[in-house]
Amino acid sequence: MRASRRRLAVLGLTLALLTGACGGGGSAPDDSAPAAVSASERAAAAEKQLAKNTLVPLQGEPPTPELPVTVDSSDGREVTVEDASRILPLNGGVAEIVFTLGLGDHVVGRDITATFAEAEELPQVTKAHDVSAESVLSLRPTVVLADTDTGPKEAIDQIRDAGVPVVVLDPATELSDVTTRTTRIAEALGVPEAGKALNKRMNDELAAARAAVPKGSRPKVAFLYMRGSAAVYLIGGKGSGADSLVEAAGAVDAGKEAGLDKPFTPITSEALVRAQPDVILMMTKGLESVGGIDGLVQIPGIGQTPAGMNRRVVDMEDGVLLGYGPRTSLVIDILVDRIHQT
Known part of the structure; x- marks a missing residue:
């Protein structure tokens, strides 16, 4: 799996609590919404916002790009951007950042992982996660945003040529990467101040989400990546992307604690017994692919863990859970509530 696609390719009380508030000192669009004060209330507000499948851009007028700018690219190049009127992000989390910065009207296409409502009508330029250079060039982009896992390389070279x-x-694989990517994207698009405002908003939201972790609760959570139809059964370890979220939500990543030093390891009964998770975390489609919780606990070893015996399974929508974008604090709010329940 490409790292960005695992996440398939994820955010006080400053969002009025997550019911649509905007950063930069602004107030929520719905000022009548009460501030959530408990983990369950925060989670309910987060779930309501995620159910809308929409983004909350920074309040105020959209920023005006100040160009040209020259920035460092993670492939070792220096890239000069002279025009941000036609932006094409080739990653769902990157697209979320561009839209949240207030530049959504400049976006001309999307990749398969950009599943939020504002992007639905945009032409898709990827096929099974592979970029089509011809589709990209047909949209006449003035700047393309990719990550090191975007491919094939030949397509990226063709676009550049x-x-x-x-x-x-x-790629974003942990919580700190969200603000780092936001800074780099904002700089590349000539709107660095908007990037700073968005980072402040996200940091405030994340601090509020973490503050709701119940004291003294440290459940062990195992992230399982499954695709039943393809017989893919993996447990996450160090660097899975989920480990950072689990830890931010005040829990222990069971795979990491059990000594799994690779992002993903094939599930075995021995690994599960060693991990002994109290809670299992999955992507929604992955859980559905094995027949829901009833099917999951029939997989060897899972039914013998505390999580399996107590049917403690938390699932979240694929594109959001490991998206590591501006909605990550919403993910933390939900995890704080659901993994600490007794």
Whole structure:
């Protein structure tokens, strides 16, 4: 799996609590919504916002790009961006950042992982996660945003050879990467102050989400990546992407604690017994692919863990859980509530 696609390719009380508030000192669009004060209330507000499948851009007028700018690209190049009027992000989390910065009207296409409502009508330029250079160039982008896992390489080279600036970013695999990517994207698009405002908003939201962790609760959570139809059964360890979220939500990543030093390891009964998770975390489609909780506990070893015996399974929508974008604090709010329940 490409790292960005695992996440398939994820955010006080400053969002009025997550019911649509905007950063930069602004107030919520719905000022009548009460501030959530408990983990369950925060989670309910987060679930309501995620159910809308929409983004909350920074309040105020959209920023005006100040260009040209020259930025470092993660493929070792220096890239000069002279025009941000036609932006093409080739990653769902990157697209979320661009829209939240207030530049959604400049976006001309999307990749398969950009599943939020604002992007639905945009032409898709990827096929099974592979970029089609012809589709990209047909949209006449003035700047393309990719990451080091975007491919195939030949397609990226073809886009660059056509004269389109391609800014490559490092994949986001942990919480701190969200603000780092936001800073780099904002700088590449000539709106650094908007990037600072968005980072402040996200940091405030994350601090509020973490503050709701119940004292003294440290459940062990195992992230399982499954695709039943393809017989893919993996447990996450160090660097899975989920480990950072689990820890931010005040829990222990069971795979990491059990000594799994690779992002993903095939599930075995022995690994599960060693991990002994209290809670299992999954992507929604992955859980559905094995027949829901009833099917999951029939997989060897899972039914013998505390999580399996107590049917403690938390699932979240694929594109959001490991998206590592501006909605990550919503993920933390939900995890704080659901993994600490007794």
